Amino acid sequence: MNEGLVIFSDDKTISYINKMACGVFSFTKNNSENDTPAFLSLCRNAEYARILEDAFAGRSGFSKMADSNHVYLLSANAVETELGLYGAVLFVLDITEKEMNEEMRKEFTANVSHELKTPLTSIMGYAEIIENGIAKTEDTKEFAGKIHKEASRLLTVIEDIIRLSQFDENKIKDEFNNVDLYGLCETVIDQLSLKARGENVSLSLEGGRVFVNGIKSVLGDMIYNLCDNGINYNKNNGTVVINLSENDGKIILSVKDSGIGVARVHQSRVFERFYRVNKSRSKESGGTGLGLSIVKHGAQLHKAEIQFESALDAGTEVRILFNSQ
Numbered sequence: 001m002n003e004g005l006v007i008f009s010d011d012k013t014i015s016y017i018n019k020m021a022c023g024v025f026s027f028t029k030n031n032s033e034n035d036t037p038a039f040l041s042l043c044r045n046a047e048y049a050r051i052l053e054d055a056f057a058g059r060s061g062f063s064k065m066a067d068s069n070h071v072y073l074l075s076a077n078a079v080e081t082e083l084g085l086y087g088a089v090l091f092v093l094d095i096t097e098k099e100m101n102e103e104m105r106k107e108f109t110a111n112v113s114h115e116l117k118t119p120l121t122s123i124m125g126y127a128e129i130i131e132n133g134i135a136k137t138e139d140t141k142e143f144a145g146k147i148h149k150e151a152s153r154l155l156t157v158i159e160d161i162i163r164l165s166q167f168d169e170n171k172i173k174d175e176f177n178n179v180d181l182y183g184l185c186e187t188v189i190d191q192l193s194l195k196a197r198g199e200n201v202s203l204s205l206e207g208g209r210v211f212v213n214g215i216k217s218v219l220g221d222m223i224y225n226l227c228d229n230g231i232n233y234n235k236n237n238g239t240v241v242i243n244l245s246e247n248d249g250k251i252i253l254s255v256k257d258s259g260i261g262v263a264r265v266h267q268s269r270v271f272e273r274f275y276r277v278n279k280s281r282s283k284e285s286g287g288t289g290l291g292l293s294i295v296k297h298g299a300q301l302h303k304a305e306i307q308f309e310s311a312l313d314a315g316t317e318v319r320i321l322f323n324s325q
Helices: 019-025 046-056 096-131 137-168 181-198 216-232 279-285 291-301
Strands: 004-008 014-017 061-066 071-080 086-094 177-180 201-207 211-214 238-247 250-257 305-310 316-323
Touching: 004 019, 004 046, 014 019, 019 086, 046 061, 046 071, 046 086, 071 096, 096 137, 137 291, 177 181, 177 216, 181 201, 181 216, 181 238, 181 250, 201 216, 211 216, 216 238, 216 250, 216 291, 216 316, 291 305, 291 316
Parallel strands: 201 238
Antiparallel strands: 004 014, 004 086, 061 071, 071 086, 177 211, 238 250, 250 316, 305 316
Protein backbone atom coordinates (compact mmCIF):
# COMPACT_ATOMS: atom_id res chain seq x y z
CA MET A 1 0.00 0.00 0.00
CA ASN A 2 1.10 3.56 -0.69
CA GLU A 3 -0.86 4.64 2.39
CA GLY A 4 0.22 4.06 5.96
CA LEU A 5 -2.00 1.59 7.84
CA VAL A 6 -2.11 0.99 11.59
CA ILE A 7 -4.63 -1.25 13.37
CA PHE A 8 -5.19 -0.69 17.11
CA SER A 9 -6.93 -3.13 19.43
CA ASP A 10 -9.48 -2.01 22.03
CA ASP A 11 -6.76 -1.72 24.70
CA LYS A 12 -5.11 0.98 22.54
CA THR A 13 -2.13 -1.14 21.57
CA ILE A 14 -0.82 -1.68 18.04
CA SER A 15 -2.03 -4.92 16.47
CA TYR A 16 -0.58 -4.25 13.04
CA ILE A 17 1.49 -1.57 11.29
CA ASN A 18 2.60 -1.62 7.66
CA LYS A 19 5.91 -0.55 6.16
CA MET A 20 4.66 2.85 5.00
CA ALA A 21 3.41 3.76 8.48
CA CYS A 22 6.68 2.58 10.03
CA GLY A 23 8.48 5.07 7.82
CA VAL A 24 6.12 7.93 8.64
CA PHE A 25 6.34 7.40 12.40
CA SER A 26 9.99 6.24 12.43
CA PHE A 27 8.79 3.05 14.10
CA THR A 28 10.83 -0.16 14.24
CA LYS A 29 8.97 -3.42 14.63
CA ASN A 30 10.20 -5.64 17.44
CA ASN A 31 10.54 -9.34 16.81
CA SER A 32 8.86 -10.15 20.11
CA GLU A 33 5.17 -10.95 19.63
CA ASN A 34 4.41 -9.73 23.14
CA ASP A 35 5.79 -6.28 22.40
CA THR A 36 2.61 -4.28 21.58
CA PRO A 37 3.29 -0.61 22.40
CA ALA A 38 0.48 1.79 23.37
CA PHE A 39 -0.69 4.15 20.63
CA LEU A 40 1.06 7.21 22.09
CA SER A 41 4.41 5.49 21.89
CA LEU A 42 3.98 5.57 18.11
CA CYS A 43 3.48 9.34 17.87
CA ARG A 44 3.04 12.28 20.25
CA ASN A 45 1.49 14.67 17.74
CA ALA A 46 -1.56 16.40 19.25
CA GLU A 47 -3.82 15.87 16.20
CA TYR A 48 -2.82 12.22 15.97
CA ALA A 49 -3.67 11.72 19.65
CA ARG A 50 -6.98 13.58 19.38
CA ILE A 51 -8.47 11.64 16.46
CA LEU A 52 -7.38 8.29 17.91
CA GLU A 53 -8.89 9.13 21.31
CA ASP A 54 -12.08 9.97 19.44
CA ALA A 55 -11.89 6.67 17.54
CA PHE A 56 -11.46 4.71 20.79
CA ALA A 57 -14.60 6.50 21.99
CA GLY A 58 -16.52 5.41 18.89
CA ARG A 59 -16.13 8.56 16.76
CA SER A 60 -14.27 8.55 13.44
CA GLY A 61 -12.49 11.62 12.08
CA PHE A 62 -9.87 13.28 9.92
CA SER A 63 -6.95 15.59 10.64
CA LYS A 64 -3.61 16.75 9.29
CA MET A 65 -0.18 16.19 10.77
CA ALA A 66 2.94 18.02 9.62
CA ASP A 67 6.65 17.82 10.30
CA SER A 68 9.50 19.83 8.82
CA ASN A 69 9.37 18.01 5.47
CA HIS A 70 5.94 16.42 5.04
CA VAL A 71 2.23 16.94 5.51
CA TYR A 72 0.06 13.89 6.19
CA LEU A 73 -3.69 13.36 6.15
CA LEU A 74 -4.78 11.14 9.04
CA SER A 75 -8.05 9.18 8.95
CA ALA A 76 -9.02 7.31 12.11
CA ASN A 77 -12.01 4.97 11.97
CA ALA A 78 -13.64 3.39 15.01
CA VAL A 79 -14.11 -0.41 14.99
CA GLU A 80 -16.53 -1.88 17.55
CA THR A 81 -15.57 -5.17 19.24
CA GLU A 82 -17.83 -7.93 20.51
CA LEU A 83 -17.48 -6.54 24.04
CA GLY A 84 -18.82 -3.15 22.98
CA LEU A 85 -15.41 -1.50 23.19
CA TYR A 86 -13.69 0.24 20.27
CA GLY A 87 -10.48 -0.42 18.43
CA ALA A 88 -9.32 1.79 15.58
CA VAL A 89 -7.94 1.70 12.06
CA LEU A 90 -5.65 4.57 11.08
CA PHE A 91 -4.86 5.50 7.48
CA VAL A 92 -1.98 7.88 6.76
CA LEU A 93 -1.74 9.60 3.38
CA ASP A 94 1.21 11.78 2.32
CA ILE A 95 -0.33 14.96 0.89
CA THR A 96 2.86 17.04 0.86
CA GLU A 97 2.83 17.60 -2.90
CA LYS A 98 -0.87 18.44 -2.90
CA GLU A 99 -0.40 20.98 -0.10
CA MET A 100 2.57 22.53 -1.86
CA ASN A 101 0.61 22.83 -5.09
CA GLU A 102 -2.29 24.41 -3.24
CA GLU A 103 0.03 26.92 -1.59
CA MET A 104 1.63 27.70 -4.94
CA ARG A 105 -1.82 28.19 -6.45
CA LYS A 106 -2.78 30.67 -3.73
CA GLU A 107 0.48 32.58 -4.12
CA PHE A 108 0.11 32.55 -7.89
CA THR A 109 -3.44 33.93 -7.68
CA ALA A 110 -2.35 36.68 -5.31
CA ASN A 111 0.64 37.57 -7.49
CA VAL A 112 -1.41 37.58 -10.70
CA SER A 113 -3.94 39.93 -9.09
CA HIS A 114 -1.15 42.28 -8.07
CA GLU A 115 0.67 42.13 -11.42
CA LEU A 116 -2.53 42.92 -13.33
CA LYS A 117 -3.79 45.57 -10.92
CA THR A 118 -0.60 47.66 -10.93
CA PRO A 119 -0.50 48.54 -14.67
CA LEU A 120 -4.30 48.84 -14.85
CA THR A 121 -4.28 51.36 -12.00
CA SER A 122 -1.63 53.39 -13.81
CA ILE A 123 -3.54 53.23 -17.11
CA MET A 124 -6.77 54.34 -15.45
CA GLY A 125 -4.99 57.19 -13.66
CA TYR A 126 -3.45 58.67 -16.80
CA ALA A 127 -6.66 58.12 -18.81
CA GLU A 128 -8.72 59.89 -16.14
CA ILE A 129 -6.38 62.90 -16.18
CA ILE A 130 -6.73 63.18 -19.96
CA GLU A 131 -10.50 62.56 -19.87
CA ASN A 132 -11.11 65.32 -17.30
CA GLY A 133 -9.03 67.82 -19.25
CA ILE A 134 -6.53 68.20 -16.43
CA ALA A 135 -3.56 67.28 -18.61
CA LYS A 136 -1.89 70.08 -20.50
CA THR A 137 -1.82 69.74 -24.26
CA GLU A 138 1.94 69.27 -24.26
CA ASP A 139 1.64 66.51 -21.61
CA THR A 140 -0.96 64.45 -23.49
CA LYS A 141 1.61 62.75 -25.71
CA GLU A 142 3.72 61.80 -22.68
CA PHE A 143 0.69 60.38 -20.84
CA ALA A 144 -0.37 58.43 -23.94
CA GLY A 145 3.13 56.96 -24.10
CA LYS A 146 2.92 55.87 -20.46
CA ILE A 147 -0.50 54.31 -21.09
CA HIS A 148 0.97 52.43 -24.07
CA LYS A 149 3.94 51.25 -21.99
CA GLU A 150 1.73 49.97 -19.15
CA ALA A 151 -0.68 48.30 -21.61
CA SER A 152 2.26 46.54 -23.27
CA ARG A 153 3.47 45.34 -19.88
CA LEU A 154 -0.04 44.10 -19.09
CA LEU A 155 -0.20 42.18 -22.37
CA THR A 156 3.22 40.62 -21.71
CA VAL A 157 2.12 39.41 -18.27
CA ILE A 158 -1.06 37.90 -19.74
CA GLU A 159 0.85 36.16 -22.53
CA ASP A 160 3.31 34.66 -20.02
CA ILE A 161 0.46 33.49 -17.78
CA ILE A 162 -1.25 31.84 -20.74
CA ARG A 163 2.01 30.12 -21.69
CA LEU A 164 2.49 28.76 -18.16
CA SER A 165 -1.14 27.64 -18.08
CA GLN A 166 -0.52 25.64 -21.25
CA PHE A 167 2.44 23.95 -19.57
CA ASP A 168 0.42 23.20 -16.42
CA GLU A 169 -2.48 21.69 -18.35
CA ASN A 170 -0.32 19.87 -20.91
CA LYS A 171 -1.89 21.89 -23.71
CA ILE A 172 1.30 22.32 -25.74
CA LYS A 173 0.07 20.43 -28.78
CA ASP A 174 2.86 21.33 -31.21
CA GLU A 175 4.79 18.32 -32.47
CA PHE A 176 8.48 17.71 -31.81
CA ASN A 177 10.65 18.36 -34.85
CA ASN A 178 14.30 18.71 -35.76
CA VAL A 179 15.03 22.31 -34.68
CA ASP A 180 18.05 24.36 -35.73
CA LEU A 181 19.09 25.97 -32.42
CA TYR A 182 21.66 28.21 -34.09
CA GLY A 183 19.07 29.67 -36.46
CA LEU A 184 16.63 30.10 -33.56
CA CYS A 185 19.27 32.01 -31.57
CA GLU A 186 19.91 34.28 -34.56
CA THR A 187 16.18 35.06 -34.67
CA VAL A 188 16.11 35.92 -30.95
CA ILE A 189 19.16 38.18 -31.32
CA ASP A 190 17.39 39.99 -34.15
CA GLN A 191 14.27 40.42 -31.98
CA LEU A 192 16.21 41.80 -29.01
CA SER A 193 18.91 43.78 -30.83
CA LEU A 194 17.07 47.11 -30.55
CA LYS A 195 16.44 46.64 -26.82
CA ALA A 196 20.06 45.58 -26.25
CA ARG A 197 21.37 48.70 -28.01
CA GLY A 198 19.02 50.85 -25.94
CA GLU A 199 20.46 49.34 -22.76
CA ASN A 200 24.03 49.60 -24.11
CA VAL A 201 24.46 45.81 -23.96
CA SER A 202 26.08 43.72 -26.71
CA LEU A 203 24.31 40.51 -27.70
CA SER A 204 26.33 37.83 -29.53
CA LEU A 205 26.23 34.19 -30.61
CA GLU A 206 29.11 31.70 -30.48
CA GLY A 207 29.50 28.03 -31.37
CA GLY A 208 28.42 25.84 -34.23
CA ARG A 209 25.13 24.86 -35.79
CA VAL A 210 23.37 22.21 -33.69
CA PHE A 211 19.96 20.55 -33.88
CA VAL A 212 17.66 19.26 -31.15
CA ASN A 213 14.41 17.33 -31.21
CA GLY A 214 11.97 19.83 -29.80
CA ILE A 215 9.11 22.30 -30.16
CA LYS A 216 10.39 25.37 -31.99
CA SER A 217 8.03 27.89 -30.36
CA VAL A 218 8.86 26.69 -26.83
CA LEU A 219 12.60 26.63 -27.51
CA GLY A 220 12.33 30.15 -28.91
CA ASP A 221 10.54 31.34 -25.75
CA MET A 222 13.25 29.78 -23.60
CA ILE A 223 16.12 31.46 -25.47
CA TYR A 224 14.26 34.77 -25.64
CA ASN A 225 13.58 34.85 -21.89
CA LEU A 226 17.17 33.94 -20.99
CA CYS A 227 18.56 36.68 -23.25
CA ASP A 228 15.93 39.20 -22.14
CA ASN A 229 16.89 38.57 -18.51
CA GLY A 230 20.54 38.97 -19.43
CA ILE A 231 19.79 42.39 -20.88
CA ASN A 232 17.46 43.52 -18.09
CA TYR A 233 19.91 42.74 -15.29
CA ASN A 234 23.11 43.83 -16.97
CA LYS A 235 25.47 46.76 -16.52
CA ASN A 236 26.39 49.62 -18.82
CA ASN A 237 28.61 48.30 -21.66
CA GLY A 238 27.64 44.79 -20.58
CA THR A 239 27.53 41.61 -22.65
CA VAL A 240 25.14 38.72 -23.23
CA VAL A 241 26.74 35.75 -24.99
CA ILE A 242 24.84 32.74 -26.34
CA ASN A 243 27.01 29.68 -26.85
CA LEU A 244 26.06 26.42 -28.54
CA SER A 245 28.19 23.30 -28.16
CA GLU A 246 28.11 19.49 -27.95
CA ASN A 247 29.80 17.46 -25.25
CA ASP A 248 29.47 13.90 -23.94
CA GLY A 249 26.22 13.18 -25.76
CA LYS A 250 24.65 16.50 -24.75
CA ILE A 251 23.78 19.60 -26.73
CA ILE A 252 24.51 22.59 -24.51
CA LEU A 253 22.80 25.96 -24.83
CA SER A 254 24.52 28.55 -22.63
CA VAL A 255 23.44 32.15 -22.04
CA LYS A 256 26.02 34.12 -20.07
CA ASP A 257 25.81 37.77 -19.06
CA SER A 258 28.14 40.22 -17.33
CA GLY A 259 25.35 41.64 -15.18
CA ILE A 260 24.63 42.26 -11.52
CA GLY A 261 24.41 38.56 -10.65
CA VAL A 262 22.27 36.76 -8.09
CA ALA A 263 23.24 36.21 -4.45
CA ARG A 264 23.46 32.58 -3.36
CA VAL A 265 20.53 33.00 -0.95
CA HIS A 266 18.19 33.69 -3.90
CA GLN A 267 19.50 31.15 -6.40
CA SER A 268 17.27 28.25 -5.34
CA ARG A 269 14.16 30.36 -5.99
CA VAL A 270 14.90 32.16 -9.24
CA PHE A 271 12.79 29.70 -11.27
CA GLU A 272 9.69 30.27 -9.11
CA ARG A 273 6.80 32.17 -10.63
CA PHE A 274 6.85 35.91 -9.95
CA TYR A 275 9.98 35.61 -7.82
CA ARG A 276 12.14 38.68 -8.35
CA VAL A 277 15.57 39.21 -6.85
CA ASN A 278 15.51 42.93 -7.65
CA LYS A 279 11.85 43.94 -7.73
CA SER A 280 12.31 47.62 -8.55
CA ARG A 281 14.71 46.94 -11.42
CA SER A 282 12.48 44.19 -12.79
CA LYS A 283 9.45 46.51 -12.87
CA GLU A 284 11.46 49.28 -14.56
CA SER A 285 12.62 46.91 -17.28
CA GLY A 286 9.13 45.54 -17.85
CA GLY A 287 9.95 42.08 -16.49
CA THR A 288 7.03 39.89 -15.46
CA GLY A 289 8.86 37.60 -13.05
CA LEU A 290 7.72 34.62 -15.15
CA GLY A 291 10.54 34.31 -17.68
CA LEU A 292 12.72 31.79 -15.84
CA SER A 293 9.65 29.78 -14.85
CA ILE A 294 8.82 29.43 -18.55
CA VAL A 295 12.43 28.34 -19.15
CA LYS A 296 12.13 25.70 -16.41
CA HIS A 297 8.88 24.26 -17.78
CA GLY A 298 10.26 24.30 -21.31
CA ALA A 299 13.30 22.35 -20.16
CA GLN A 300 11.08 19.81 -18.39
CA LEU A 301 9.00 19.40 -21.55
CA HIS A 302 12.19 18.63 -23.51
CA LYS A 303 13.61 16.42 -20.72
CA ALA A 304 16.58 18.79 -20.50
CA GLU A 305 18.74 19.67 -17.51
CA ILE A 306 19.19 23.25 -16.26
CA GLN A 307 22.40 24.46 -14.64
CA PHE A 308 22.49 27.89 -12.99
CA GLU A 309 25.64 29.71 -11.91
CA SER A 310 25.79 33.25 -10.61
CA ALA A 311 27.58 35.57 -8.21
CA LEU A 312 26.96 39.15 -7.14
CA ASP A 313 28.53 41.65 -9.55
CA ALA A 314 30.04 38.76 -11.52
CA GLY A 315 27.20 37.91 -13.91
CA THR A 316 25.03 34.86 -14.48
CA GLU A 317 25.24 31.82 -16.73
CA VAL A 318 22.32 29.50 -17.43
CA ARG A 319 23.08 26.26 -19.28
CA ILE A 320 20.44 23.95 -20.74
CA LEU A 321 21.62 20.45 -21.56
CA PHE A 322 19.58 18.62 -24.20
CA ASN A 323 19.97 14.98 -25.10
CA SER A 324 21.60 14.47 -28.49
CA GLN A 325 19.37 12.97 -31.16
